Amino acid sequence: MSTPSSSCSSSCSSSCSGSSSSRFAAEQAEEMEALAALLPHPGEFQLLPCCCCCCLLQLLPFGQRPAADPLNKAQVQLKFSLPPDYPQVLPHWHFTGHAGFPEAELEDLREKIQKDLERNLGGPMIFSASEVAVEWLRERSKPVQSMYDQMVSRQQQQTAAAAAAAADGEDSNLYKDSDSQEEHSPGNGPADRPLCPENERCSKEEFERWAAAFAEEMISKGIWGSSNSSNGVVTGKQLFLENAAAAAAAADEEEAAASAAFWNDAAVFERDAKGLSDEED
Known part of the structure; x- marks a missing residue:
């Protein structure tokens, strides 16, 4: 790729006329300083000597590598000049050279590049445009794949796409099942269920006979205690009070046993103390 002359053309000079005295001069100068720092590789950024508002960019896919590196097969050069009202207006720019495509x-x-400049209108535009160009160059500097590598790459892409589609399908089915359950849940109550035929239903008399037999069985097994309540069934309150009374009685017995043991130990201590006193006398 040929290197263009560093001198500015008449069109560049005319587009930059008045820029140094414009109200955006400081903002333009700051952007040029930033470009010099963001594009530090040799030849990557060049501020043209004609004025402070013209620059030349030599862009490579991988700027940290030499221009002759095989990975830098595609290259491009761009020239930017800033009008007095930049960045409120777009910069003037054009290609000055290219290679590898x-x-x-x-x-x-x-x-x-033009779309990116328009998208960033009103702010710094040149560095963002250079990044767009570098990405474009990298796509064209990739090593040529063999037919086998291309086939493997396509298979990997198809597998990834199928896995993503399957995951989306599972999520969709999950949401559908959840929605279906929510839609049908209000109608799943006892009042909404169909009743069995009348001749198969349990009558009141049959239920009372079953309840009496069940209560008698529970009492005979000692699960329920006998009571004056109907059918000998102990209510929950009665069962709670009985258990509480039993627990209190057990606690009293434990306390009495502990107290007796304490006094027995005290009596032994008194005997020991008395015997010790007799020995001292």
Whole structure:
């Protein structure tokens, strides 16, 4: 790729006229300083000597590598000049050279850069545009894959797409099942369920006979205690009071046993103390 002259053309000088005295001069100068720091590799950024508002960018896919590196096959040079009202207006720019790809593809890169400039109108635009160009160049500097590698790459992409589609399908089915359950849950109450035929239903008399037999069985097994309540069934309150009384009685017995043991120990202590006193006498 040929290196263009560092001198500014008459069109560049005319577009920059008055820029140094414009109200955006300080903002433009700061952007140029930032570009010099963000594009530090040799030849990557060049501020043209004609004025402070023109610069030349030599962009490589991998700027940290030499220009002759095979990974830097695609290269492009751009020239930017800032009008007095930049960044409120777009900069003037054009390609000054390219290598590693057909010239017909420059139009695609031109459109991408122009869209990026328009998107960032009102702020610094040049560095963002340079990043767009670098990404575009990297796509065209990838090593050519063999047919086998291309096939493996396609299979991996298809597998990943199928896995993503399956995951989306599972999530969709999960949401559908959840929605279906929510839709039908109000109708699942006892009042909404169909009743069995009348001749198969349990009558009141049959239920009372079953309840009496069940209560008698519970009493005979000692699970329920006998009571004056109907059918000998102990209510929950009665059962609670009985258990509480039993627990209190057990606690009293334990306390009495502990007290007796304490006094027995005290009596032994008194005997020991008396015997010790007799020995001292």
